[in-house]
Amino acid sequence: MSDEPIVQFQGVTKSFGDLVVLDSFDLDVAPNEHISVIGPSGSGKSTLLRVLMTIERIDSGTIKVDGDYLWHMEREGRLVPANEAHLRKVRGKVGMVFQQFNLFPHMSALRNVTEAPIHVLGMAKEEATERAVELLNMVGLSDKMESFPAQLSGGQQQRVAIARALAMRPKVMMFDEVTSALDPELVGEVLGVMRTLATEHALTMIIVTHQMGFAREISDRICFIEGGRIVEQGPPDRIFSAPESERTRAFLKAVLEV
Amino acid sequence: MIWNWEFVWAEALPPLLKVVHITVLATLYGFAIAAVLGLLLALLRRAPVRLVSWPVVGFIEYVRSTPLLIQIYIVYFGLLPALDLDPTPFFAGVLALGIHFSTYTSEVYRAGIESVPRGQWEAATALNFRLTQKMFRVILPQAIPPVIPALGNYLVAMFKETPLLAAIGVLELLLTAKNTGSYTFRYIEPFTIVGVFFLIMSIVASLGILRLEDWLKQRRPG
Amino acid sequence: MREDVSLLVFARELLLAAPVTIEITLGAAVLAFAMSILFGLARLSRIWLVRALARIYVEFFRGSSALVQLFWLFYVLPHFGILLEPITVGIVGLGLNAGAYGAEIVRGAVIAVDRGQYEAATALNFSRSRTMIRIILPQALVAMMPPFGNLFIELLKGTALVSLITITDITFRAAQLNVFTLQSMEIFSVAINVYLVLALAIIFFMRSMERRLGRGLGRVGGVS
Numbered sequence: 001m002s003d004e005p006i007v008q009f010q011g012v013t014k015s016f017g018d019l020v021v022l023d024s025f026d027l028d029v030a031p032n033e034h035i036s037v038i039g040p041s042g043s044g045k046s047t048l049l050r051v052l053m054t055i056e057r058i059d060s061g062t063i064k065v066d067g068d069y070l071w072h073m074e075r076e077g078r079l080v081p082a083n084e085a086h087l088r089k090v091r092g093k094v095g096m097v098f099q100q101f102n103l104f105p106h107m108s109a110l111r112n113v114t115e116a117p118i119h120v121l122g123m124a125k126e127e128a129t130e131r132a133v134e135l136l137n138m139v140g141l142s143d144k145m146e147s148f149p150a151q152l153s154g155g156q157q158q159r160v161a162i163a164r165a166l167a168m169r170p171k172v173m174m175f176d177e178v179t180s181a182l183d184p185e186l187v188g189e190v191l192g193v194m195r196t197l198a199t200e201h202a203l204t205m206i207i208v209t210h211q212m213g214f215a216r217e218i219s220d221r222i223c224f225i226e227g228g229r230i231v232e233q234g235p236p237d238r239i240f241s242a243p244e245s246e247r248t249r250a251f252l253k254a255v256l257e258v
Numbered sequence: 259m260i261w262n263w264e265f266v267w268a269e270a271l272p273p274l275l276k277v278v279h280i281t282v283l284a285t286l287y288g289f290a291i292a293a294v295l296g297l298l299l300a301l302l303r304r305a306p307v308r309l310v311s312w313p314v315v316g317f318i319e320y321v322r323s324t325p326l327l328i329q330i331y332i333v334y335f336g337l338l339p340a341l342d343l344d345p346t347p348f349f350a351g352v353l354a355l356g357i358h359f360s361t362y363t364s365e366v367y368r369a370g371i372e373s374v375p376r377g378q379w380e381a382a383t384a385l386n387f388r389l390t391q392k393m394f395r396v397i398l399p400q401a402i403p404p405v406i407p408a409l410g411n412y413l414v415a416m417f418k419e420t421p422l423l424a425a426i427g428v429l430e431l432l433l434t435a436k437n438t439g440s441y442t443f444r445y446i447e448p449f450t451i452v453g454v455f456f457l458i459m460s461i462v463a464s465l466g467i468l469r470l471e472d473w474l475k476q477r478r479p480g
Numbered sequence: 481m482r483e484d485v486s487l488l489v490f491a492r493e494l495l496l497a498a499p500v501t502i503e504i505t506l507g508a509a510v511l512a513f514a515m516s517i518l519f520g521l522a523r524l525s526r527i528w529l530v531r532a533l534a535r536i537y538v539e540f541f542r543g544s545s546a547l548v549q550l551f552w553l554f555y556v557l558p559h560f561g562i563l564l565e566p567i568t569v570g571i572v573g574l575g576l577n578a579g580a581y582g583a584e585i586v587r588g589a590v591i592a593v594d595r596g597q598y599e600a601a602t603a604l605n606f607s608r609s610r611t612m613i614r615i616i617l618p619q620a621l622v623a624m625m626p627p628f629g630n631l632f633i634e635l636l637k638g639t640a641l642v643s644l645i646t647i648t649d650i651t652f653r654a655a656q657l658n659v660f661t662l663q664s665m666e667i668f669s670v671a672i673n674v675y676l677v678l679a680l681a682i683i684f685f686m687r688s689m690e691r692r693l694g695r696g697l698g699r700v701g702g703v704s
């Protein structure tokens with residue numbers, strides 16, 4: 001059973017007006033796999049994550065998460081568009097961390113982490129708090145529990161955001177350029193937390209990043225996408241040292257030269 | 259002497275003091291209705307179904323573009339009797355004030371909701387909140403504090419419209435002043451006192467709102 | 481059947497009173513516009529006293545309720561020997577009141593005109609008043625149009641108050657018919673829709689004004 005992909009994109013197409021952002025996109029992600037998605041700006045990386053998080057709808061194709069269709073339900077043997085209840089059930093297996101953190105500014109760090117477990121998962125307040133404290137400890141913020149987002153540095157906010165997403169116990173965690181909005185000296189602390197997650201926890205991770213070194217170090221697989229399709233994918237060492245596609249080579253040359 | 263202080267103390271002021279609470283209560287109750295109904299309208303206006311959102315937009319525009327006085331008459335003479343409610347003028351007036359100003363407050367709420375960054379909605383989706391939870395736990399707590407001063411301005415505006423309740427016989431400040439005038443034949447003192455009362459109250463309230471605005475700005479960095 | 485007939489009768493009766501409402505609306509609008517420009521600019525005067533007087537006018541008329549102002553003019557002025565037609569009281573009262581709100585619109589719009597325009601005018605050696613009239617006001621006028629449109633609507637709504645000082649406008653007739661017939665819902669519904677039509681006419685008029693002014697300055701929409 002564990003060979004079943006936990007995430008499966010099949011022929012997923014997504015357009016904004018005339019612009020086709022995901023073009024009949026296929027991707028299988030294995031349980032506990034760490035996969036990094038790289039590609040030029042506008043290639044559809046964020047959109048890929050956002051349709052999996054159900055922030056954007058898809059136009060056609062199917063996405064499966066842990067055996068269930070995400071955007072569809074099976075009814076009398078046919079696929080029909082998912083209703084909100086179904087979306088909520090499947091969406092619960094996925095979590096996401098954003099480039100701009102998107103912490104709730106009116107809640108303390110602790111409440112940012114406990115709010116959804118209490119009100120979405122129906123967890124008791126004590127239990128949610130206990131787990132939140134653990135998670136905030138793990139991301140190194142045990143002394144910032146009562147701080148509000150505005151009182152935290154970017155790196156600290158992003159670590160709270162990671163704890164907040166983890167508190168929902170997702171099977172799949174997505175990271176969309178989570179260090180891009182940070183001052184350079186704060187990037188390390190966030191990458192450190194992600195490294196811990198990757199090495200010490202059983203978690204499927206889909207990472208969009210421009211940090212090629214980090215992608216190479218942490219990933220089981222690199223996907224290079226462009227024009228809404230996967231151009232090339234494979235183990236990091238091969239992709240970075242011997243890319244097959246001319247476009248991958250050009251992209252890597254451009255980003256690694258900077 | 260045109261202005262007679264003796265008359266002020268003996269005859270103009272005392273009846274006004276007795277009814278000042280009517281004006282104040284009409285303002286507070288009316289605004290309570292406007293604050294709640296306005297939020298409801300703002301939320302319904304966002305409904306994804308046009309069958310809901312369009313009539314709401316129509317209602318807002320309609321009520322905003324037509325005279326409050328006529329609306330007061332409609333509620334008092336038409337609506338409440340039609341609903342088999344025996345209307346007191348005070349209740350009808352407060353209801354009409356509340357409905358009229360809810361169309362203004364709804365626009366204030368709308369602006370507040372729209373100023374919350376999209377990322378907040380997205381984070382709330384990612385955490386699997388229901389729509390109502392997103393609205394009440396995530397969006398509104400951020401949308402409302404910054405628009406409190408704007409709501410306050412409509413509180414003051416509504417306060418200044420309460421004399422219209424005189425038209426349906428609510429014995430508030432203006433009607434009381436008029437009554438004093440009609441049996442003493444001295445209008446200058448009662449009407450001037452009422453005008454000065456409105457002037458002072460609204461200036462004080464506006465200053466308070468300005469301070470509140472500064473305080474809210476200081477509270478949120480950036 | 482009877483109701484249909486009476487609705488038409490109501491509509492005719494109320495439309496007969498519409499000219500009064502329109503007259504007061506237009507008269508007050510003209511006065512308000514003049515007061516707006518005058519006091520809006522006075523608020524920006526370099527002379528302290530002028531600024532202070534303008535401030536007093538604005539705060540006074542915005543702060544004390546419009547209906548109280550009308551009553552004051554209507555009932556108190558005769559004691560000073562000033563006997564005005566009720567219609568005049570309505571136009572003056574509503575015009576002064578709206579003018580106070582309008583002055584703030586003018587002030588805001590003038591302040592919002594780019595500093596560079598003053599500098600350019602100074603460089604051309606324009607006098608201060610010439611700069612204001614020739615350069616600044618025409619640009620500010622475009623920005624004033626949308627808020628003036630709203631104020632115009634508020635003014636129209638406000639004219640209903642004159643029914644309380646014996647003027648036989650639409651609202652007065654409606655209240656009168658209400659007493660005679662007791663068909664309150666029908667009468668006031670017709671009345672409110674007459675006001676709606678007038679409001680739509682104002683909106684239409686202001687849109688076309690905006691477009692015309694905007695075109696003159698080489699832009700279509702208002703200033704953001």
Ligand SMILES: Nc1ncnc2c1ncn2[C@@H]1O[C@H](COP(=O)(O)OP(=O)(O)OP(=O)(O)O)[C@@H](O)[C@H]1O
Pocket residue numbers: 016019021039040041042043044045046047048
């Ligand atoms: N809501 C939207 N409406 C219209 N166009 C959009 C929308 N969201 C994204 N796009 C467009 O879709 C394309 C793909 O966007 P996406 O954000 O997925 O790219 P990306 O690979 O994440 O780029 P970057 O590296 O800059 O983050 C872009 O051209 C973008 O402008």
Ligand SMILES: [Mg+2]
Pocket residue numbers: 045046047176177
């Ligand atoms: Mg992106």
